[in-house]
Amino acid sequence: MKTYNIALLPGDGIGREVTEAAWTVLEKTAGSSGFSLEATRLPWSCDYYLENGSMMPADGIETLRSFDAILLGAVGWPQKVPDSVSLHGLLLPIRKAFVQYANIRPHRLLPGVQGPLRSDGFDILCIRENTEGEYSGAGGRVHQGTGNEVAIETAIFTRTGVERILRFAFEQARRRRGKLASVTKSNAQKYSMVFWDEITHGLAADYPDVEVTSYHIDAMAARMVMAPESLDVVVASNLFGDILTDLGAAIQGGLGFAASANINPDRSAPSMFEPVHGSAPDIAHLGIANPIAAVWSGAMMLEHLGETAAAEKVMAAIEATTARGIGAIPGKDKTDAITASVLSALG
Amino acid sequence: MKTYNIALLPGDGIGREVTEAAWTVLEKTAGSSGFSLEATRLPWSCDYYLENGSMMPADGIETLRSFDAILLGAVGWPQKVPDSVSLHGLLLPIRKAFVQYANIRPHRLLPGVQGPLRSDGFDILCIRENTEGEYSGAGGRVHQGTGNEVAIETAIFTRTGVERILRFAFEQARRRRGKLASVTKSNAQKYSMVFWDEITHGLAADYPDVEVTSYHIDAMAARMVMAPESLDVVVASNLFGDILTDLGAAIQGGLGFAASANINPDRSAPSMFEPVHGSAPDIAHLGIANPIAAVWSGAMMLEHLGETAAAEKVMAAIEATTARGIGAIPGKDKTDAITASVLSALG
Numbered sequence: 001m002k003t004y005n006i007a008l009l010p011g012d013g014i015g016r017e018v019t020e021a022a023w024t025v026l027e028k029t030a031g032s033s034g035f036s037l038e039a040t041r042l043p044w045s046c047d048y049y050l051e052n053g054s055m056m057p058a059d060g061i062e063t064l065r066s067f068d069a070i071l072l073g074a075v076g077w078p079q080k081v082p083d084s085v086s087l088h089g090l091l092l093p094i095r096k097a098f099v100q101y102a103n104i105r106p107h108r109l110l111p112g113v114q115g116p117l118r119s120d121g122f123d124i125l126c127i128r129e130n131t132e133g134e135y136s137g138a139g140g141r142v143h144q145g146t147g148n149e150v151a152i153e154t155a156i157f158t159r160t161g162v163e164r165i166l167r168f169a170f171e172q173a174r175r176r177r178g179k180l181a182s183v184t185k186s187n188a189q190k191y192s193m194v195f196w197d198e199i200t201h202g203l204a205a206d207y208p209d210v211e212v213t214s215y216h217i218d219a220m221a222a223r224m225v226m227a228p229e230s231l232d233v234v235v236a237s238n239l240f241g242d243i244l245t246d247l248g249a250a251i252q253g254g255l256g257f258a259a260s261a262n263i264n265p266d267r268s269a270p271s272m273f274e275p276v277h278g279s280a281p282d283i284a285h286l287g288i289a290n291p292i293a294a295v296w297s298g299a300m301m302l303e304h305l306g307e308t309a310a311a312e313k314v315m316a317a318i319e320a321t322t323a324r325g326i327g328a329i330p331g332k333d334k335t336d337a338i339t340a341s342v343l344s345a346l347g
Numbered sequence: 348m349k350t351y352n353i354a355l356l357p358g359d360g361i362g363r364e365v366t367e368a369a370w371t372v373l374e375k376t377a378g379s380s381g382f383s384l385e386a387t388r389l390p391w392s393c394d395y396y397l398e399n400g401s402m403m404p405a406d407g408i409e410t411l412r413s414f415d416a417i418l419l420g421a422v423g424w425p426q427k428v429p430d431s432v433s434l435h436g437l438l439l440p441i442r443k444a445f446v447q448y449a450n451i452r453p454h455r456l457l458p459g460v461q462g463p464l465r466s467d468g469f470d471i472l473c474i475r476e477n478t479e480g481e482y483s484g485a486g487g488r489v490h491q492g493t494g495n496e497v498a499i500e501t502a503i504f505t506r507t508g509v510e511r512i513l514r515f516a517f518e519q520a521r522r523r524r525g526k527l528a529s530v531t532k533s534n535a536q537k538y539s540m541v542f543w544d545e546i547t548h549g550l551a552a553d554y555p556d557v558e559v560t561s562y563h564i565d566a567m568a569a570r571m572v573m574a575p576e577s578l579d580v581v582v583a584s585n586l587f588g589d590i591l592t593d594l595g596a597a598i599q600g601g602l603g604f605a606a607s608a609n610i611n612p613d614r615s616a617p618s619m620f621e622p623v624h625g626s627a628p629d630i631a632h633l634g635i636a637n638p639i640a641a642v643w644s645g646a647m648m649l650e651h652l653g654e655t656a657a658a659e660k661v662m663a664a665i666e667a668t669t670a671r672g673i674g675a676i677p678g679k680d681k682t683d684a685i686t687a688s689v690l691s692a693l694g
């Protein structure tokens with residue numbers, strides 16, 4: 001029987017609760033699908049930092065490299081460790097070291113979920129560049145603490161980085177409804193964003209079956225609210241994708257429903273699957289976190305591993321659950337009750 | 348009788364139609380309010396560029412400096428002149444030269460307008476930093492055209508620039524409901540955004556009557572859709588403010604309703620008032636542009652000039668118009684009909 005070795009990184013806060021919930025669902029699905037899943041739990045987190053002085057061991061990346069995939073809960077607990085330390089010590093290094101350059105986030109309403117928009121007929125796939133751009137970490141401060149202080153933050157875009165994410169997005173669009181929206185701000189950022197637009201237009205010739213349109217980030221944010229049904233695949237830089245996918249989570253009813261995959265498309269290193277929500281320290285350990293986003297992320301992991309039928313089973317079980325109103329209303333049901341319902345829908 | 352000298356910059360596309368509509372309303376209001384308005388129309392635009400090779404004359408900024416205020420329509424017509432030329436040749440230099448560092452944009456539903464959200468009880472004032480940050484224009488490209496190409500775009504924040512916009516925002520919050528949301532992304536941009544957060548927390552002591560909260564831009568985008576009624580004053584950098592105010596325009600029913608003021612709070616140079624919408628070349632000259640955003644921007648101009656009662660008259664006339672369903676549904680009424688209705692509501 002085929003066995004997949006999965007690194008489980010529950011991380012902080014509700015990350016632990018939702019990861020265990022997702023794992024239960026994934027294990028049961030594997031059992032009825034002819035493969036097995038083996039978990040190795042790694043306790044890397046803010047608590048780990050407080051004990052060990054780092055978010056993960058020095059050989060953490062090497063340890064992770066041998067797994068077939070990584071399932072992550074959430075990282076960060078600002079009251080214990082500043083986000084600028086915890087995220088740069090665990091989440092972001094993994095995305096970068098494993099060249100998980102495509103961050104994929106689906107936005108659609110699950111049955112039974114009422115979103116904040118009057119409109120409900122949308123099905124958007126956001127593809128966020130995940131390794132460079134505005135989150136390159138380059139910058140500095142001079143004259144610190146004086147009235148004359150200046151801080152700079154430099155966005156760095158490479159042709160390789162932009163081209164690969166755009167190709168990935170064109171290919172996703174080809175597999176869906178053939179429409180790609182590329183998001184920039186080239187009227188105000190004339191180096192980085194004009195560069196991105198040029199590459200987009202250059203690649204378009206290779207994908208004549210895909211209709212590609214460029215939008216400014218401000219116009220796209222408005223469009224996701226005013227006319228989300230007009231969108232199919234949306235591709236954007238690290239920062240713009242970050243913003244648009246939280247907006248996507250909002251229109252799909254909240255972060256409790258927003259799943260994501262950090263993909264290394266070349267499969268030269270493991271990919272990582274995580275709900276979009278954070279660690280939510282205020283509700284940690286209360287057993288009230290919605291595990292749907294984590295379970296959905298788990299389905300994306302099965303899909304990536306090639307277990308398409310199993311991934312579909314998980315999605316069907318999620319949909320059967322929310323259609324019955326369970327887990328569909330933020331704050332209403334307990335983590336365990338939602339998980340039990342998904343498990344029972346699995347049959 | 349007090350006379351205000353106003354530079355009218357209709358600009359491109361529907362900018363011309365909506366500026367004339369706004370002007371008619373403002374003139375009539377002045378007539379019944381005991382002051383007079385004198386317009387000087389300046390034809391600076393993409394057409395001007397095609398004839399003269401620049402978006403405005405070399406002494407354009409000096410010409411504008413002598414006015415009491417500037418009323419602008421919209422700049423840009425990409426089929427004639429690239430946005431990166433037109434905007435950097437007219438709109439952006441004015442904002443910067445006249446230190447219009449506070450871009451103010453109110454977001455609330457006018458009576459009779461149905462927005463895209465189920466929720467309608469919000470009243471947000473967005474304050475966008477308007478002179479530096481991510482739109483500083485600093486950057487470059489190396490190895491152009493090769494596979495090895497790199498583009499960089501540097502966001503530049505000065506203590507003076509950040510402090511003055513935050514103080515302005517704290518003061519606006521003090522005059523409203525006493526709540527300020529400061530928007531950054533300090534978990535991923537550790538130079539610029541951590542700097543902004545530090546200054547925010549440092550200033551908070553000077554405004555004990557204002558409750559200030561820091562949000563990440565992604566969380567704020569989601570909040571504007573999920574819980575807009577929880578917000579009062581929102582302050583953000585140039586880019587983040589740009590995105591949030593288009594989102595604000597979306598939730599208030601569309602760009603046809605979104606007004607803005609580019610304010611020089613020290614009054615050392617004229618301020619500029621403009622609708623948030625662009626020039627919309629596709630509907631230019633058709634007489635179907637909604638002038639409400641431009642008229643509202645005109646009301647903000649009267650307010651800035653100290654003519655508060657007149658500004659209130661204009662707002663009341665706008666509200667009476669949309670309450671009657673006129674101008675309330677995007678695309679339904681002609682520019683002239685909406686303007687006529689506002690004029691008649693002025694009495």
Ligand SMILES: CC(C)[C@H](C(=O)O)[C@@H](O)C(=O)O
Pocket residue numbers: 087242276534535565
């Ligand atoms: C926590 C933060 C660094 C992260 C990001 O911005 O990448 C998160 O917002 C996300 O969207 O995955």
Ligand SMILES: CC(C)[C@H](C(=O)O)[C@@H](O)C(=O)O
Pocket residue numbers: 187188218434589623
């Ligand atoms: C046209 C563009 C440069 C401008 C900006 O980003 O400032 C516009 O989007 C706005 O919001 O006023």
